[in-house]
Amino acid sequence: MLTKRIIPCLDVKNGRVVKGTSFKGLRDAGDPVELASYYYKEGSDELVFLDITATPEGRKTMADIVERISEKVFIPLTVGGGISTTDDVQKMLRAGADKVSINTAAVVNPRILSEGAERFGSQCIVIAIDAKRLPGGGWQVYTHSGQKPTGIDAVKWAQKAVKLGAGEILLTSIDADGHRVGYDIELTRAVSETVSVPVIASGGAGSLEDLCKALLDGKADAVLAASIFHYEQFTIRQAKEFLRSQNIPVRL
Amino acid sequence: MLAIIDYGAGNIRSVVNAFRALGAEPLVSNRPQDILKATTVVLPGVGAAGATVKSLNEQGLSEAISRVIEDGRPFFGICIGLQVLLDSTEEGGDEKCLGIIHGKVVKFPAGLKVPQMGWNQVKQVKPHKIFNGIPDNANFYFVHSYYAVPDDPDVVTGITEYGKPFCSMIAYDNVIAAQFHPEKSGEYGLKMYANFLKLAKGA
Numbered sequence: 001m002l003t004k005r006i007i008p009c010l011d012v013k014n015g016r017v018v019k020g021t022s023f024k025g026l027r028d029a030g031d032p033v034e035l036a037s038y039y040y041k042e043g044s045d046e047l048v049f050l051d052i053t054a055t056p057e058g059r060k061t062m063a064d065i066v067e068r069i070s071e072k073v074f075i076p077l078t079v080g081g082g083i084s085t086t087d088d089v090q091k092m093l094r095a096g097a098d099k100v101s102i103n104t105a106a107v108v109n110p111r112i113l114s115e116g117a118e119r120f121g122s123q124c125i126v127i128a129i130d131a132k133r134l135p136g137g138g139w140q141v142y143t144h145s146g147q148k149p150t151g152i153d154a155v156k157w158a159q160k161a162v163k164l165g166a167g168e169i170l171l172t173s174i175d176a177d178g179h180r181v182g183y184d185i186e187l188t189r190a191v192s193e194t195v196s197v198p199v200i201a202s203g204g205a206g207s208l209e210d211l212c213k214a215l216l217d218g219k220a221d222a223v224l225a226a227s228i229f230h231y232e233q234f235t236i237r238q239a240k241e242f243l244r245s246q247n248i249p250v251r252l
Numbered sequence: 253m254l255a256i257i258d259y260g261a262g263n264i265r266s267v268v269n270a271f272r273a274l275g276a277e278p279l280v281s282n283r284p285q286d287i288l289k290a291t292t293v294v295l296p297g298v299g300a301a302g303a304t305v306k307s308l309n310e311q312g313l314s315e316a317i318s319r320v321i322e323d324g325r326p327f328f329g330i331c332i333g334l335q336v337l338l339d340s341t342e343e344g345g346d347e348k349c350l351g352i353i354h355g356k357v358v359k360f361p362a363g364l365k366v367p368q369m370g371w372n373q374v375k376q377v378k379p380h381k382i383f384n385g386i387p388d389n390a391n392f393y394f395v396h397s398y399y400a401v402p403d404d405p406d407v408v409t410g411i412t413e414y415g416k417p418f419c420s421m422i423a424y425d426n427v428i429a430a431q432f433h434p435e436k437s438g439e440y441g442l443k444m445y446a447n448f449l450k451l452a453k454g455a
Contacts, residue, residue, distance in 0.1 A: 001372065001373070001413055002368060002370050002371070002372045002394075002414055003370060003371045003372065003391060004370075005370050005371065040438070045370065045371055070265060070266055070269055071269050071272075071273070072273065074266070074269075074270060074273075074435060074436060074437070074438055074439075074441060074442060075393070075436055075437075075438055076393060076395075076436050093265075094265065095265075096265045096266060096269065098266065098436065120298075120299065121298050121299035121300065122367070123298060123299075123367055123369070123395045123396075124298070167367055167369070168369060196365060196366055197365060197366070197367070197369075198365055198367075198369045198370070221365065221369070221370065222370070251371040251391040
């Protein structure tokens with residue numbers, strides 16, 4: 001049976017992991033290579049790196065980091081942040097990424113999804129959607145790191161992105177992100193039920209029950225989390241053992 | 253010498269990295285003459301099977317692969333590198349493949365999330381040295397929308413459930429092929445490549 005995936009997310013700025021982590025066992029918790037190796041050994045199913053550097057030099061640094069990580073971490077690696085052309089996609093794949101996540105650039109120019117899928121295969125094109133609840137119901141897509149409303153309906157955008165060639169959806173609730181109040185289950189379910197590709201729930205994880213709800217009630221295929229793992233509130237293993245106790249299939 | 257075929261499509265870096273981590277020094281090449289000189293050959297693959305076959309044909313690699321396999325040299329096909337060994341694939345209509353293993357490649361039925369993406373168990377239906385040190389039903393990482401249906405059930409060594417059971421691993425004579433990605437499957441994936449290297453050395 002296909003297992004549900006647990007995916008830690010690392011925000012990287014100028015080559016350093018930000019949102020400070022506090023691992024006791026690490027020499028340098030800001031080093032993305034060391035942190036990635038740590039999560040690999042802990043049993044993470046995949047890793048996501050979001051490059052929050054906005055400069056070309058920063059992106060070059062990111063490619064170097066991915067290169068170093070892929071030499072010793074043998075699980076799938078997704079890289080996002082600032083990917084705006086198919087050449088950017090190629091650079092990251094060449095560096096050793098298995099997938100790239102595309103957010104703002106796909107809204108501005110949806111053809112990047114179809115061209116990317118055609119050149120490299122749908123399996124490596126992840127559409128990242130940042131969505132915010134509307135007062136009257138539904139969710140609106142935001143771009144530019146959640147700053148800019150687009151007037152686009154998130155569920156419809158997810159469907160369109162899949163049609164264009166995205167092979168997976170990384171769905172972040174802006175309302176929940178960073179608040180540790182739980183994922184937006186309704187959003188997750190609304191998208192997951194309407195698309196044929198896997199959905200990664202993101203934003204809001206504060207407890208192991210939250211992971212469980214996103215997978216069971218939200219029908220997500222995977223859960224992404226940052227703080228609950230970075231601050232050692234829970235280990236990956238604890239999270240997986242809890243999910244297994246709730247009859248959710250996981251890789252242990 | 254171990255050659256990894258780089259026909260220009262997917263990201264093969266992770267395959268190269270995995271073999272390097274095991275101490276091998278693979279030659280990465282798209283030249284048939286290099287492949288024909290190799291003692292051991294790995295065919296990685298992501299993307300579409302039809303496009304891959306076309307690209308292998310255009311570069312003269314299809315013949316080289318058939319020759320290497322006929323010669324009895326150890327060969328490992330990964331993901332699309334497994335699928336192209338069959339007679340044909342439903343992907344992109346009905347495309348002809350290399351026809352080294354009789355059978356076809358078909359799409360997962362509607363109603364399942366496609367691609368199947370993530371970790372799933374490989375049931376070892378036949379003992380084989382490639383499984384040395386790997387427990388039955390160990391998890392491996394899959395990303396695919398199509399799967400192989402070989403005519404001869406004897407070549408199937410691994411089975412995985414997705415909607416229904418499908419062939420996730422093939423091994424016979426000198427040919428080994430996996431629908432999953434050992435290079436993305438953590439320690440057991442690396443163990444499988446290590447076993448392959450040992451087999452290739454005749455151990």
